[in-house]
Amino acid sequence: MDTHYDLGIIGGGPAGYTSALHASLKGKKVVLFEKDEIGGVCLNRGCIPTKSILYVSEIYKKVKEAEKYGIKTSSPEYDYHKVLERKNGIVERLRKGIELALKNAKVDVVKSSATAISQTEIESDGILYNCDEIICAVGSSPKIIKGLEFDGEFLLSSDDVLNLTKLPKSIVIIGSGAIGIEWARIFSNFGVETIIVELAEHLLPIADIEVSKRIERIFKSQGIKYYTNTTASVKDKMILLSNGEVINPEKVLVAVGRTPNLIKKIKGINYIGDVKGEIQLAHYAIKQAIENIDGIKFDTDLTPSVVYGTPEIAWIGKREQDGEFKKSLILLSALGKAQCDGETDGFIKILSKEGKILGAHIVSPEASALIQQIAIAMNNNISVKNLKEICFAHPTYSEGIFDCVQKL
């Protein structure tokens, strides 16, 4: 058995499989080790499964509200088994796609745990692999905090919550990052009593302050209860809040961040993706992989963030609290498209300085696509003046960007 490779990769998530595919395109002989499933957290326990369940929960909510659009329905019901079956099908199809791409690229995939023991050696199942280069892309795991350790039954991680075969009647979600917000939306859409507990002053604390405040307002209107500036502890299956209140939920989701899966780094090995402990997003992991293999650099400060659900939340660049900027904000209620869709609670906001766009913050349907327009503009130094010269289609949410730049 030939165990010499140009490149050895540990971890088959977005960082790992992207590295493998791009390196093989360059003619390199590649071996990829994955101890679980190809696709990593993103495909198997993160981005894709959550978004597929979230999508169905949004349909369910829309159908329940159909009467306000002039549609009569008798009381709709959901079948959570089918929701999970659909989710599993999507994950499997996408996984097969990546596995096929790796096979076609002639990447040797070893389905086993591996450890880098030096700059050029990987050990797996008692076999030593010699690799000219090694990439370590072993990802991250749900952060465990003292007193709120996961038990898989009552205190759930973002992995455990995907294993629920039945939704609880009530849930407390500790932490309001992207994962906490998206699951709050899923549970609430399905009619689960949902309460968020957040340590920071506002929900989604990494976002622009105005975005956080708007999400709080939207959650209030949707009946999602939340506590900010509050900590939680557990006693006898009760949640004790720092304000003295006691909650008795059926389940608790602890979503307070993720910890890199690594004990010790070895000099000369490339660490990319979540394990690096920087921006823990799939597209960031993918871009790092491409930068590393193909040398295509990217501006990490211009990594967009998206939180899914209705309305979507997306941002890029500087936030209002980061400094002094010229600001323009368009309320969705001013847009014809938003009125037609009945989605008027949100905004598009752009921050600039001397005609240069420095940040954008969007709470709107299609925010995930809208933010990419701003990302393209910012990455190419397209100024406020340049954007004013562009013809935007009507009626669209994109028009909000056009309207916004008129005031900068």
Ligand SMILES: Cc1cc2nc3c(=O)[nH]c(=O)nc-3n(C[C@H](O)[C@H](O)[C@H](O)COP(=O)(O)OP(=O)(O)OC[C@H]3O[C@@H](n4cnc5c(N)ncnc54)[C@H](O)[C@@H]3O)c2cc1C
């Ligand atoms: C609930 C949730 C929702 C998310 N939603 C989004 C989203 O909408 N958009 C977004 O951009 N990001 C999202 N993320 C984050 C995204 O999943 C990660 O940023 C991304 O998966 C990181 O990719 P990675 O390749 O670095 O690591 P991972 O995807 O974690 O992959 C690492 C792989 O390494 C394997 N591995 C670990 N140790 C070893 C070993 N010793 N030997 C062999 N294999 C090993 C693991 O089994 C795993 O498959 C979400 C995460 C979660 C948890």
